[in-house]
Amino acid sequence: MPEPTTTKSAAVPGRGGRINTGPGKLLVTLYGIFTVGAASRSLVQLTTRFDEAPLAYVLSAVAAVVYAFITLSLVRGGEGARKAALTCCGLELLGVLAVGTWTLVEPSAFPDATVWSDYGMGYLFIPVALPLTGLWWLRRGHREQTAPTPSSEQSDPTSSEQSEHRSQET
Template identity: 50%
Template sequence: MSGGGLADGTDGTVRGAEGGAAGGGAAGGDAAAGGAARGAGGGPPTTASGPGRVLVAVYALFALAASARAGFQLILNWHEAPLAYGLSALAAVVYIVATVAFARGSRGLATAAVSVELIGVLVVGAYSLADPAAFPRATVWSGFGQGYGYVPLVLPLLGLAWLRRTRPHP
């Protein structure tokens, strides 16, 4: 059944846009039977339902903003601050992965992306304050997301809380 679950998870990602909560591939071997019905049958909501939709929208906005910023910085100003601009590109990738993972209900991938995001914002935030010379230009995560109203610091905490709230119960 777990082999079928992986195949169903792959199919679910293709059908995800039309079926709402799709994919359950990361939820386990019984994803085909219960992945899409979860939330509708009295279980916890899916990662992309209810407040999860707002979370997906905020992650999508940050994915777009960080991607645009990183692309511009990497193309035009790489030589000015390669560490900062490389970290902006990493943040963009993390936001894209988190957006897709939340939208498709891929809990494992969402957990990994949000965890990387939290570690990144904490490490880069602390490092950028401890050694400002290493960051001659700001990144999304420098100063714990100060340039973005500290949303990059709060967002992974909200993401982890939502993943915990929507986790399947045995």
């Protein structure tokens, strides 16, 4: 019963690439949620009480920009967007690790928390998990696009199942 519906979206690939379908759709949604969350949070903090913890609030704003960029790239799809998103996911991971370590080593610099404080503990560690998932998904997208028969893949009704198997092999 689930088969006809699962294959339907596999046969309709996203514009210029498949990084925005299937698990990619979930990833886009999560990035979208974090974009809205980080952006509105930093907007309120920067406009109302910037002096309290300028470093923390600016870092939150940086996080929001990175999230927004990745969200847009994932929505657009295609090889260029995939590479851009891949770079940004790497930056994001570095940012989470750096800010997370920074907040633990020098808590006095952060009177208020950022999105990435303590490796995103306040957000259930999703800020760490998200870039790792993103990197995995985007690298996987690359392997699929370099696969020899992208056109036959679109018309192949079992392509989504095959691609899942392929990712599990690696």
